Amino acid sequence: MAQKARVLIDCQDSQGLVYQISKVFYDRKLNIDNNREFVDKEKNKFFMRSVISGDFVIDEIKEALTLALPNDATIRIIEPKSKKIILMATKESHCLGDILIRWASNELEANIEAVISNHNDLKELTNRFNIPFIHIGTEDLSREEHEQKVIKVLDTFDFDYIVLAKYMRILSSDFVDYYPKKIINIHHSFLPAFIGANPYKQAHTRGVKIIGATAHYVTSDLDEGPIISQDVISVNHRLEWRDMQRAGRDVEKIVLARALSFVFNDRVFVHGNKTIIF
Amino acid sequence: MAQKARVLIDCQDSQGLVYQISKVFYDRKLNIDNNREFVDKEKNKFFMRSVISGDFVIDEIKEALTLALPNDATIRIIEPKSKKIILMATKESHCLGDILIRWASNELEANIEAVISNHNDLKELTNRFNIPFIHIGTEDLSREEHEQKVIKVLDTFDFDYIVLAKYMRILSSDFVDYYPKKIINIHHSFLPAFIGANPYKQAHTRGVKIIGATAHYVTSDLDEGPIISQDVISVNHRLEWRDMQRAGRDVEKIVLARALSFVFNDRVFVHGNKTIIF
C-alpha cells in the first residue's frame, strides 16, 4: 500500500527549484497528489508544499532534497496523522464546545490530550467527553508562578499544539517563547482593529457596521502574531455590545476551527509575521 | 395627487412617543408608508423615521409634532427629492467613475453640481459627462490657503453634501467644522484598522486575510467620524499590496455608493459618533 507524506520546503528563491524538487520525486517514481508553490518576491523567498504518495523512506527523500536544494532550505516531511493538542480555556464554552464536538465526531484531525483552565466553569462540559480537565487557579499567584504551574502540567503531556480556545489571560513572553509556533489563539476582533480588552465593547463604542474574529499564532507581541484566519459578520445600531458578543461567538468558533484545520493538515508556513496557507 | 414626506424625529425617550406621533398622522388621515423606530437604552434616546403620504402642509405637521413632543425633540420633515452634491477627488477614478455612471443612469438620487480636484487627472473623465471640473492646485499654498480657495468655490454652489470620492488630502478641522454632517468620505480600510496613510500597505505588512472599506461622515477627528457603511473581501498571501489596492477598489466604490444611497434617502441619523440607519 502506498505511503503518503506532506513535504514542506522553504528557502531563498532561485532558478530551478521546482525542477530540482520534482526531479527528486520523479527519480523515485513518486506521485505528486497536490503541489503548491509561492514566491515572496519582496523577500525573495520560495515556499512549496507537495503531497507525495508511493513507496519511499522519509529520511532518504529528505537527504536527497537537502542535496538538491540551497543550504538555507528548511525541509519538513510529515506523515499525515492526528496531531496531539492541549486546549486552554477560561469560562466561555462556545469555542471549546465546538472543538469537543468535532473531536467526538472524528472531524478534528487531532486528539485532545487535556483541557487546562484557570477557572472551573468548563469542567462539566469537558467531562461530558471524558477528557481530562485540569484546573490551575490563579489565586495568590503571580503571573510567573501561575505560568510555571501550567508549564509543569504541560510537561507531563506529549503534544504538538496548544490551542487557546478563549483563554482570557495574557501569556508572558517567557511562556510564549517556550512554545514557539505551537500556540494558536482566537481573538474576538478583526485584528488589528480593537487590540486589547473587550473588543466588542470597543466595537460598539466605535459604531462599526461589521465585527469579526481572528485566529493567529501567539508570539510575544500581544495580538500581533501571524494571522491564520479571519472572518466577519454584519452588525447594526440595534445591537448592544452584549449582542455583538453573542453574535461574535459563532464567528469566533468557526474561524478558530478553520485555522486549526489548516494547521493540523500542515498547510501553513509561518513567514515572518505572516502566514502562507496552501 | 398624494404628497409624500420623510419625517425624522429624535428626542429623549419617554412613554407614549409612538402614540403621540402616530396620533398626529392619524388625525390628519395620513398614510404611514414606512415606519421605523429605535431606542438607545444606554443614552435613553428615541429615534423614528416615518414615510407619510396624503394631503398635508409640512409646516402644519411640524407644528403639531412640536406641540406633541418633548422640548428637546429634533423634527425634520423632508420632501423626497434629488440632493445636490459636490464631488471632491484626487487621482483615482474608480469611486468618481462609479458615481458618474450612476448619475448618468438616473440611479444616484442626487445631482452632481461639480467635481473639485487638487489634480488634473480626472478632468477628462468628468468632462465626458459634461459636469464642471474645477482644478484647485495646491502648489505654493499652505493647507489653509488651499482650503480657503476651495471654500470660495464651494460658496458659489448650492449643495447638500460634499462627497470625498478618494480625495487624498487631509482636511483641517476648520474646513470640516464649516460643513457639519455634510461631508462623506470613503476610507480605504476597514476602520478602525489601518487609520492613516496607505492602509493597503499596512494591511499587507500585517498579513491580514481580509481587507475592507469604510464610508463615514467626516469630523475633525481624522478617520474617526460616524461610520455609515463597511464591507470587506478576502485576500491571501499571494496578493502584494498593489494587488490589495486593486482588489479594494471595488469594495470602496460599492461601500461609498451604499452609504450615499442611505444618506440621499434621509435614512441616516447621526447619533454622537455613531449612525442609526433605517
Add this chain to the structure above:
Amino acid sequence: MAQKARVLIDCQDSQGLVYQISKVFYDRKLNIDNNREFVDKEKNKFFMRSVISGDFVIDEIKEALTLALPNDATIRIIEPKSKKIILMATKESHCLGDILIRWASNELEANIEAVISNHNDLKELTNRFNIPFIHIGTEDLSREEHEQKVIKVLDTFDFDYIVLAKYMRILSSDFVDYYPKKIINIHHSFLPAFIGANPYKQAHTRGVKIIGATAHYVTSDLDEGPIISQDVISVNHRLEWRDMQRAGRDVEKIVLARALSFVFNDRVFVHGNKTIIF
C-alpha cells in the same frame, strides 16, 4: 417588577393601525421596548411586533387590541420564556452537536425534551448531555407506519417546535400537516438551488463557486417551505464533493442556529410562503 411580553399582530393594512395599537399601550402606561412594523403593499397586509413592559394582564390587552383592530387581525401575546423542542436527526452530528452545546451553555433559549432518530449513531453524543435519545428504526416499516410510531412518541411530549437537525428522511404531507408551522429544517443547499438528494454532489457537478445552506419551515411541499435564514461560503475547483460537504457543515449549523434564535424569540411571521423577520 415589570412584566414583559411580545405582541405580534398581523391584519389587512389600513390607516391608523400604529396609532390604534400604540394607543392601547399608551392608555395602560406600558413601555414599548422595541417596535417593528412592515406593510406588504402587494398583499396589502400589515405586520407589527412590539415588546412591551409594565404592569398588565395579557388577556385584557388582547381584548383591547381585538376591539381596536380589524376583524381579520391575528393577535398573539407571548411571554418570553424558553421554548420546548424535540430534535430529530439521523447520522450527522454537526447540527445536533452545535445545538447541544448551546443548550448546555444556556444559549439556546429552548429546552431539548428529546432527540428522536431513525439511527443509533447519535445516541452516544446525546447521552453525553443526559438528554433522552429515542431510536425509532425504519426496518420493515412503511413510511406511514414509521411516522405513526414517531407521532406516538411525540405525543408523549409537550413541545413547541420540532427541529430537523439533519434528519435525512422525507416526511409525508400527513406528518407535516399534523404540526403546522412547528417543524424547522436545515437544508444543505442554497435553496432553491439543488433541491432534492445530495445537493453537494449536485453543486460539485454543476461547478458552482459558492455553496450554502437554508433553514426553513417544513411544509408539505418538499424543500419549498418559508425560508428563515440562508448563508453561503466560497468554494473552488480544488474541492471534491466530500470536501464541499465538509465545508458546508459549518454553514449548516450556523444557519440553523440563527433561524432557531429568530423563531425562539418570536421574531418570525410566516406570510404565505415567505417569512418576515423582525
Add this chain to the structure above:
Amino acid sequence: MAQKARVLIDCQDSQGLVYQISKVFYDRKLNIDNNREFVDKEKNKFFMRSVISGDFVIDEIKEALTLALPNDATIRIIEPKSKKIILMATKESHCLGDILIRWASNELEANIEAVISNHNDLKELTNRFNIPFIHIGTEDLSREEHEQKVIKVLDTFDFDYIVLAKYMRILSSDFVDYYPKKIINIHHSFLPAFIGANPYKQAHTRGVKIIGATAHYVTSDLDEGPIISQDVISVNHRLEWRDMQRAGRDVEKIVLARALSFVFNDRVFVHGNKTIIF
C-alpha cells in the same frame, strides 16, 4: 529585457508531469514567476499554469513541451497583452458603465472594439467614451436573421471575447457554437437558482434571504455554461422585487468584472462544464 509568457497546459495525468515541464524551463534558464497545478482525480486530468520570464522563443518552448508531454496535451503559450473585446448590451447601463470606466482608467486589461446593442438606450453612454456603438434592431427580424446581422458586424472586427453585459436576448445554439469559449455572460441570479426570465421576481416570490449573480461562459445550454465567478448579497422581506433588482446590480457588475479579469489574464481553464481558475 526579459520576456514574459503564460504557459497553460492540460493533459491526462501521469507521473512526472511537473518534472518534465519544469525541466523544459530549467534547461532554458527561465524563471518561473508563478506556478499553479491541479489534478482532477475523478477525471484523471492534469492542469498547470506557469508564468515564465527570461529569454525565449515561444515556438521553441512549445515544441520542447510537445515532445516532453503526452500526445493529448493541450499547450498554450500566451504573451501578456490586452485582449480585444466586443460588448453586447441591451438597456441596463450598470455593467456596461462599469466596464467603460475600467477601460477609461486602464484597468480593464482589454480594449473595447465596439458596443453592439439591440436597443438605442446605451448609445449616449457609449459615445461619451468615443467607442463605436452599433445598433442592430430586432424589428421584423427572426432570431436567425437578427443573429446573422450581428455576425456580419462581428466579422468586421478582430476580437478575443464577446462580453454580454446584460444583453437580454437569448442567443441561438448556432450563434453560440460559432464563438466557442469566447462568449462571457453575466446572469442576474445565483445559478443554478432562478434560471430563465426575471430571476429577481422569482427570488422575491420564493422569499429567499440572499440573492446573487453569476458570470459564466455561454454554451448552447441556456444558463448552463461553465461558471467563472459568483457572489451574493443579503436581502430581507422589506425589498420588493425592483429593490432586489437594484441591489443586485452592484453584485452583477462586480462579479462580471472579476470574471473578466480572470479571463483576460488567462487564468481560466474550461474543463467540461466547469472552470479551473488559477
